[in-house]
Each structure stands twice: as C-alpha cells, then as structure tokens.
Amino acid sequence: MTDRGFNTRCLHLEETEGKIENYGALSFPIYQTATYAHPCVGESTGYDYSRLQNPTREQLEKMVASLEGGNDAFALSTGMAAISLLMEIFKPGDHIIVEEDLYGGSIRLFENVSKKNHYEFTYLNCAKDNIEDHIKSNTRAIYLETPTNPMMNVSDISKISEIAKRHDLILIVDNTFLSPYFQNPLTLGADVVIHSGTKFLGGHNDTLAGFIVTGNEKIQEKLRFLIKTTGSGLAPFDSWLILRGMKTLGIRMEKSQDNAIRLANWLKEQRIVTKVIYPGLPEHPGYDIMKKQARGFGSMITFKVDTKEHARKILECVNMIKFAESLGGVETLITYPITQTHADVREEVRMKNGITPCTLRLSTGIEDIEDLLRELSEVFDQLNDNG
Numbered sequence: 001m002t003d004r005g006f007n008t009r010c011l012h013l014e015e016t017e018g019k020i021e022n023y024g025a026l027s028f029p030i031y032q033t034a035t036y037a038h039p040c041v042g043e044s045t046g047y048d049y050s051r052l053q054n055p056t057r058e059q060l061e062k063m064v065a066s067l068e069g070g071n072d073a074f075a076l077s078t079g080m081a082a083i084s085l086l087m088e089i090f091k092p093g094d095h096i097i098v099e100e101d102l103y104g105g106s107i108r109l110f111e112n113v114s115k116k117n118h119y120e121f122t123y124l125n126c127a128k129d130n131i132e133d134h135i136k137s138n139t140r141a142i143y144l145e146t147p148t149n150p151m152m153n154v155s156d157i158s159k160i161s162e163i164a165k166r167h168d169l170i171l172i173v174d175n176t177f178l179s180p181y182f183q184n185p186l187t188l189g190a191d192v193v194i195h196s197g198t199k200f201l202g203g204h205n206d207t208l209a210g211f212i213v214t215g216n217e218k219i220q221e222k223l224r225f226l227i228k229t230t231g232s233g234l235a236p237f238d239s240w241l242i243l244r245g246m247k248t249l250g251i252r253m254e255k256s257q258d259n260a261i262r263l264a265n266w267l268k269e270q271r272i273v274t275k276v277i278y279p280g281l282p283e284h285p286g287y288d289i290m291k292k293q294a295r296g297f298g299s300m301i302t303f304k305v306d307t308k309e310h311a312r313k314i315l316e317c318v319n320m321i322k323f324a325e326s327l328g329g330v331e332t333l334i335t336y337p338i339t340q341t342h343a344d345v346r347e348e349v350r351m352k353n354g355i356t357p358c359t360l361r362l363s364t365g366i367e368d369i370e371d372l373l374r375e376l377s378e379v380f381d382q383l384n385d386n387g
C-alpha cells in the first residue's frame with residue numbers, strides 16, 4: 001500500500017500518473033472489445049482476448065488490489081463467481097473449515113456444488129469454537145466472514161491467521177460487509193480476500209460483480225490460469241460501473257455508518273424490538289475486536305422483534321425503505337434472511353445461529369437520517385397501536 005490516503009486511492013492509480021493516456025480522459029475508457037489485433041506473429045500488445053485481459057477490467061483489478069493491500073485482484077461477474085473460482089484451487093479430498101453463519105449463497109455452493117468434487121467442510125462458530133481442534137491432515141483452508149451475515153459474529157483475523165500459518169492453511173476472508181475502507185484482512189494475515197462487488201464497492205444497487213484479492217503468488221498464478229480457462233471475468237461496462245462507484249466508497253461508508261449508529265440506537269428504544277445486533281454498539285461481544293482490527297463498524301444492522309407477525313408487518317409497511325435482498329448500496333434496504341438470503345440454509349443451522357422468523361436485517365443507506373427515522377417511526381407506531 002502506498003502512503004496516499006484511501007479516498008485518493010479510490011480515484012487515482014499512481015502507476016498511470018504523469019502520463020497523458022486515452023486523450024486525457026479522466027473517466028477510464030470502456031474497452032468494449034472481444035479481441036485485439038497483433039502487430040505480427042509472436043508479438044502482442046499485451047492484450048489478446050478479453051476473457052484473458054481487458055484494460056478496463058485490469059484498471060479495476062489494480063484499484064481493488066491497492067485498496068486491499070494485495071498483489072493482485074481478479075474481477076469476476078458476481079461474488080458467487082469469485083467464490084466458485086476460488087474453490088477450483090482445491091483438490092478432491094481437501095477439507096475446509098468454514099464459518100457457520102455465512103452468506104447463504106456460499107453455503108449453498110459448498111453443499112451442493114463443491115461437495116460433488118469431494119471437498120469436505122466443517123462448519124464452526126469461528127468467533128467462539130476452538131478451530132485448532134478441528135484441523136485434520138487433509139485440512140487446507142479456513143473460510144471466514146467477519147462480521148458474519150446476518151448475525152454479526154466477529155472473529156479475530158490475526159489470531160486465526162496464526163493458527164492458519166502454524167498448520168499451513170490458506171486463510172480466506174469474505175470482506176464484503178466492511179469493504180476495504182473499514183477492514184483489510186490481508187494486512188491482518190489472511191491469504192485471500194473475497195468481495196461481492198455488487199455491495200459496497202459498486203454501491204449503487206445497479207451492477208453485479210465479485211473480487212478475489214491475494215498477496216500469495218502461488219494462489220495468484222493459479223487464479224490467473226483459472227479465470228482465463230473458466231471465463232467468468234467481469235465485462236468491460238460492468239468494470240467501469242464498479243470503478244465509478246468506488247470513487248465515492250469512503251464517503252458512502254462514512255455516511256451509511258453514521259446513519260447505522262443512529263438507527264441501531266433508535267431501534268434499541270422500541271418496545272417491540274427484542275434485540276439489536278450491531279458491532280458498533282459497545283455491548284456487542286465483538287466490539288473490542290472490531291476496534292482492534294477494523295477502522296469502523298459498517299452499516300449492517302440485524303434486529304429481532306417480538307413476533308413473526310410484527311416482522312412481516314414491518315416488511316409490508318416500509319415504503320421508502322425497500323424490502324429487498326442485497327446490501328451495501330446507497331438506498332436503505334430491509335431483508336428477511338429466513339426467506340431471502342438464508343432460505344437455503346438448513347433449518348437447524350438457522351435456528352442454532354439465531355436466524356428466526358423474527359429476525360430482520362437492515363442495510364443502511366445514505367438518505368437523510370431524519371427521513372429514515374420518520375419512516376421507521378410511522379411503521380413502528382402502527383405496530384405499537386395494534387398491540
């Protein structure tokens with residue numbers, strides 16, 4: 001990472017500075033081309049075919065690598081495409097230890113696709129369980145999210161990276177929830193970082209994208225081969241949309257976090273709310289670890305209400321706040337994990353993790369806080385009146 005500040009690095013790539021390229025265009029061009037002409041046999045401009053290399057995608061990959069402090073980044077068509085590609089670096093018989101409270105789509109991939117390749121998974125609460133007790137001779141990796149989706153469990157990345165190093169395991173962290181603005185797992189000892197670029201990096205609820213970032217050269221080499229071979233690289237136009245979204249990453253993260261802190265404290269005061277889970281509240285069990293390993297707490301809030309009827313009513317009554325899947329965009333969204341993001345997670349796992357019919361998840365956007373509070377007050381007042 002260079003000495004430049006984060007917000008500057010969201011806008012400028014140092015290596016291209018001082019050169020007048022692309023007619024001086026400030027907005028990086030969209031190289032909407034499938035192929036590239038060669039000067040003669042055995043020579044190349046460095047670009048052969050867009051499945052392998054595309055300048056717009058490359059610009060985005062360099063930017064994300066710089067923000068995460070990695071050597072290289074890979075831009076894929078979705079977050080799930082990124083996780084699927086990463087799973088290809090393992091071999092049949094490999095065992096992976098996985099955080100049990102993961103994004104539901106990742107669990108669906110591991111259980112229904114990866115297992116076909118004879119991968120073995122052990123699901124743990126990585127914030128609490130003793131990971132070392134579960135390492136076997138065929139264990140190759142540990143896969144984390146912190147804070148987790150949706151229950152916001154926080155695990156200590158440095159501590160787990162020490163375990164990973166001791167046993168020669170690859171530590172993978174899905175950093176979607178905090179974005180590189182608030183947390184950089186590679187600098188805490190992780191080997192690979194995953195992002196759903198659809199979320200905070202893109203930030204506008206308009207584009208799907210995914211990233212793998214690494215500082216490990218062996219993994220990097222394998223992934224370059226895999227992206228060329230499997231062909232799930234991000235399209236030029238979508239790469240440009242994410243580049244544009246990332247320009248405001250820092251100010252979006254700050255504003256949505258400010259709103260989230262206000263909303264979390266407001267929710268705590270509501271009669272029908274039984275629990276507010278936000279890692280920025282000092283009573284959250286992961287608060288101290290967050291203070292140590294992250295620069296902020298993010299804008300995701302999970303909360304529980306007293307009855308399933310009240311949960312459903314809230315989802316029906318919101319208007320400006322949208323009842324929709326996804327997160328990390330400028331608009332505030334409310335999600336029902338049990339039927340949406342985590343519908344494919346087995347019921348006993350959901351219950352163990354506390355994902356019940358009374359659990360709701362808010363992705364706080366950048367609206368004026370007064371408007372968010374007014375809307376939620378109207379909805380909650382109705383529920384209070386109706387008992």
Ligand SMILES: *Cc1c(COP(=O)(O)O)cnc(C)c1O
Pocket residue numbers: 078079080081103105106145149174176177195196197198199208209210327
């Ligand atoms: C959304 C999400 C994904 C999947 O990303 P897509 O871009 O939707 O494919 C993976 N991990 C986390 C934590 C997510 O929130």
